[in-house]
Amino acid sequence: MNRLILLFIFLTFKAHCSDPTVQSSSPLGLPTTITDLYIPGAKVEPIPQKNREGSLVIRLLEIKPAADGFRYDLEVYGLDPGTHQLSAYLHYTNGDALSAFDSQIEITTRHPLDSLPPPEALKPNDPDRLGGYRLLILILSILWLLGFLIILLYRKKLPPPPAPPTPEPTLHEKLNRLVSSASKGDLPDNDRAQLERLIIGHWKQKLPNLQNLSPAKALIQLRTHPDASPLILKLEQWLHAPNPELTHKDILPLLEPYRANSKSQIEKP
Amino acid sequence: MSTNSASPEAIATYLHNIRERVGQIVVGQDVVVERTIIALLTSGHLLLEGMPGLAKTLLVNTISKALHLDFSRVQFTIDLLPSDILGTEILDSKTGEFRTHRGPIFTNLLLTDEINRAAPKVQGALLEAMQERKVTLGSETFSLPTPFLVIATQNPIEQSGTFELPEAQLDRFMLCHRLDYPTIEEEEEILRRNMNLGVEKKGDGAVARTEFDLVTDDAVGTPQDLIDAMEATHNIHVSEVLLKHVVDIVERTRKHPELELGCSPRAGISLLKASRARALIHGRNYAIPEDLFALAEDVCLHRIRLSYEALAEGRTAKQVLQEILDASIS
Numbered sequence: 152m153n154r155l156i157l158l159f160i161f162l163t164f165k166a167h168c169s170d171p172t173v174q175s176s177s178p179l180g181l182p183t184t185i186t187d188l189y190i191p192g193a194k195v196e197p198i199p200q201k202n203r204e205g206s207l208v209i210r211l212l213e214i215k216p217a218a219d220g221f222r223y224d225l226e227v228y229g230l231d232p233g234t235h236q237l238s239a240y241l242h243y244t245n246g247d248a249l250s251a252f253d254s255q256i257e258i259t260t261r262h263p264l265d266s267l268p269p270p271e272a273l274k275p276n277d278p279d280r281l282g283g284y285r286l287l288i289l290i291l292s293i294l295w296l297l298g299f300l301i302i303l304l305y306r307k308k309l310p311p312p313p314a315p316p317t318p319e320p321t322l323h324e325k326l327n328r329l330v331s332s333a334s335k336g337d338l339p340d341n342d343r344a345q346l347e348r349l350i351i352g353h354w355k356q357k358l359p360n361l362q363n364l365s366p367a368k369a370l371i372q373l374r375t376h377p378d379a380s381p382l383i384l385k386l387e388q389w390l391h392a393p394n395p396e397l398t399h400k401d402i403l404p405l406l407e408p409y410r411a412n413s414k415s416q417i418e419k420p
Numbered sequence: 421m422s423t424n425s426a427s428p429e430a431i432a433t434y435l436h437n438i439r440e441r442v443g444q445i446v447v448g449q450d451v452v453v454e455r456t457i458i459a460l461l462t463s464g465h466l467l468l469e470g471m472p473g474l475a476k477t478l479l480v481n482t483i484s485k486a487l488h489l490d491f492s493r494v495q496f497t498i499d500l501l502p503s504d505i506l507g508t509e510i511l512d513s514k515t516g517e518f519r520t521h522r523g524p525i526f527t528n529l530l531l532t533d534e535i536n537r538a539a540p541k542v543q544g545a546l547l548e549a550m551q552e553r554k555v556t557l558g559s560e561t562f563s564l565p566t567p568f569l570v571i572a573t574q575n576p577i578e579q580s581g582t583f584e585l586p587e588a589q590l591d592r593f594m595l596c597h598r599l600d601y602p603t604i605e606e607e608e609e610i611l612r613r614n615m616n617l618g619v620e621k622k623g624d625g626a627v628a629r630t631e632f633d634l635v636t637d638d639a640v641g642t643p644q645d646l647i648d649a650m651e652a653t654h655n656i657h658v659s660e661v662l663l664k665h666v667v668d669i670v671e672r673t674r675k676h677p678e679l680e681l682g683c684s685p686r687a688g689i690s691l692l693k694a695s696r697a698r699a700l701i702h703g704r705n706y707a708i709p710e711d712l713f714a715l716a717e718d719v720c721l722h723r724i725r726l727s728y729e730a731l732a733e734g735r736t737a738k739q740v741l742q743e744i745l746d747a748s749i750s
Contacts, residue, residue: 322750344664347709352749366745367713374710387708393657 176257177229183256184212184226188237190252191220195241203273206231207240207256229258322356325349330406347386350409354379381405426648432703434649437640441486445634446479447613448606455597455718456483456571458697460646461653464594464690465550465570467535467722472575474599478631480531480571487646488639489528490565496538498581502545505532509558520557525549528565535572536582546570547589567646587681587725594690595715596722649700656696657706665712665748666691672744673720678730679740683723691719716745 177183197209212224229235234257238249320328329346332338338346354373355361361369373379382405389397426434435457442453452468456479459466468476477493484491494505507523524530525546535543549555553564572593574585590596602610617629666688674682695711702711717738726737 340660341664344661344668347661348665348668348749351709355749365713365717365742366749367710367716370710370713390661391657391659391706391708393659393706 175227175255176259177227179229179232179258179260182226182228184224185256186224187215187222188225188254189217189220189222190241190249192249193243193245194221195223195243195249198240198242205240206233206235206258207237209237209240227256229256232258232260234258322349322352326353326409330409333403333406343390347390350382350386353409354383426645426652428652428703428705431645431649431652431700434641434645435701438483438486441640442479442482445482445631446475447610448602449475449479449599452476452479452597452599453483454698454701455595456480456569457701458694458715459571459595460487460567460569461650461697461700462594462690462693463567463569463650464693465572465592467590467593467596468571468573468599469576469596470573470599471577471601474601475631476571476573476599477531477533478635480529481632482635484529485635485637486640487528488641488643489567491529491531492524492527493531493533494524495533496535496542498537498539500538500542502542505542505546506549506555507557518558520560520562522557522562523555525555526562526565528567528569530568530570532570532572534574534582536574536579536584538583540583543583543585543589547592550592567650587723590722591684591686593722595694595718597718598721653693653697653700656699656704658692658696659706662695662707662709662712663692665709666695668748669712669716669720669744672748673724673741676740676744678727678735679724680727681723681725683720687720687723691715694719713745717741 175183175185194214197211200208206229208228208230210226212226215222215224225237227237234255237254237256238252241252242248325345326349329338329342329349332342333346351366351370351373354376355364355366355369358373358376358379361372364372370383373383376383385397385402385405389402438457439450439453443450446453456466458464460483470476480493481491483489494500503523505523505525507521507526509518510521511517512519532546535546538546549564550568550570553566553568555562555564574582576598601607614631617631617633619626620629620633669691670683670685670688673679673687676682691712692707694715695707698711698715699705699707721737721741724737724741726735726740730740
């Protein structure tokens with residue numbers, strides 16, 4: 152390695168000394184920059200590579216004028232190990248070869264030369280299909296249009312709009328139904344409970360000073376209210392007392408005003 | 421229905437006397453007194469939510485003396501241990517044997533101040549004892565005295581550094597009553613009474629008397645009176661229609677869209693039991709809807725939990741419960 156470095160320094164030194172015989176080295180596959188390479192005569196340029204057989208790839212970085220020629224900064228990639236003539240890869244801009252210019256570059260490798268595997272041969276594949284894009288766009292457009300027409304012409308018929316929800320029976324409608332059932336004497340416990348709650352609710356709504364009270368506070372007042380208490384207290388006795396003296400027949404006359412067909416009638420119990 | 425040895429009039433007089441005795445010491449708070457008696461008659465437990473200085477301790481102390489019951493008070497703090505309440509086994513250096521030291525829970529009336537300040541393990545230990553009415557110390561299990569009533573308090577405002585009771589533990593409290601400040605008239609009466617307390621001379625010195633000094637040891641009845649009242653509560657008639665009312669309220673809390681947690685079956689049981697006791701206190705031998713509606717908030721409100729959406733909309737459990745009760749009568 153030290154020898155290679157020394158050799159590189161020596162070659163660089165030689166290049167700077169404008170010696171037409173240039174020698175340089177570079178590791179295989181890695182770029183090496185050669186600066187101020189003096190080549191007498193007209194401008195030179197890398198010979199375009201038309202195949203993959205070349206051992207060097209040269210890039211021209213900079214051209215600086217010099218006496219009777221030019222100095223060049225080059226970047227060289229070595230593709231094959233060994234010593235190669237730079238002049239074989241350069242020519243004058245008018246196409247003449249650099250016959251008098253002797254410059255060598257050694258492409259080094261750490262591997263023995265015969266042990267390097269040959270590069271994999273490239274097998275360029277032909278693209279499957281090229282072109283036909285306009286045709287494809289046309290086909291897709293037709294398909295999209297057909298789909299759109301199908302949707303327009305055969306679209307699913309919307310289900311009929313749902314029937315308007317049946318309005319919740321009002322407190323008075325519920326009361327009317329329950330009182331009617333009570334008059335027939337077939338009021339189960341659930342309905343009796345609902346009847347009692349609705350009577351309480353009816354009076355709570357009816358009396359303005361009770362509307363904003365909680366049911367508990369409203370009920371305490373209803374039990375002493377001159378209009379509401381007769382029915383409320385008798386309902387309590389009928390529904391909750393252990394041995395009620397009252398029967399549904401005693402309650403019915405009190406409930407009768409609540410069996411009305413309209414709210415206005417109920418409001419005058 | 422089992423027969424009751426005491427007449428309804430005697431029981432009514434006994435309960436009236438308790439309220440009257442408490443009224444002599446504590447101004448206002450009639451509802452709290454009623455709720456305490458309800459809890460006592462039904463062997464439930466009572467949680468009081470309210471600000472400090474609302475005479476909670478004085479009230480419980482007065483009731484315990486009026487009923488001739490033992491009374492203990494524990495101030496719950498963060499560093500309280502279960503053994504501080506339940507008791508523990510202590511090694512007696514003289515005998516070299518373990519001796520059982522019973523905690524303050526071995527009493528009839530236990531006032532636990534600021535229950536939400538204690539660590540969950542202490543709350544759990546207390547609530548377990550409340551439920552089972554037994555305490556195990558070491559290898560021995562002790563039954564708690566009868567009657568046994570826990571009256572816990574918690575401050576609803578200051579929540580920092582507290583451990584909120586979970587719903588499962590709140591459910592153990594039969595009633596949760598929210599105390600209000602006294603009315604203006606009551607407040608004036610409180611001040612008037614306090615001004616007239618005077619000074620008590622003790623030996624060579626004297627000390628300003630407090631309301632606690634007014635609490636006398638003479639009871640308004642005997643333990644048998646309390647047992648009779650408890651039996652009478654059990655004998656209060658509950659109609660099928662009232663059962664339907666209870667089920668309707670409980671069911672509505674479970675179906676309400678703004679409630680994540682509705683009332684448990686225990687809530688229905690508590691509502692019915694409390695209604696019976698309230699009916700007895702009001703001199704009836706049957707419960708009526710007024711009892712249910714009057715107690716619904718104290719029985720149900722601490723057992724329901726609002727949904728996240730309802731909370732985000734700024735709704736309160738009290739509003740929702742009020743709507744449920746209103747809807748039940750419309």
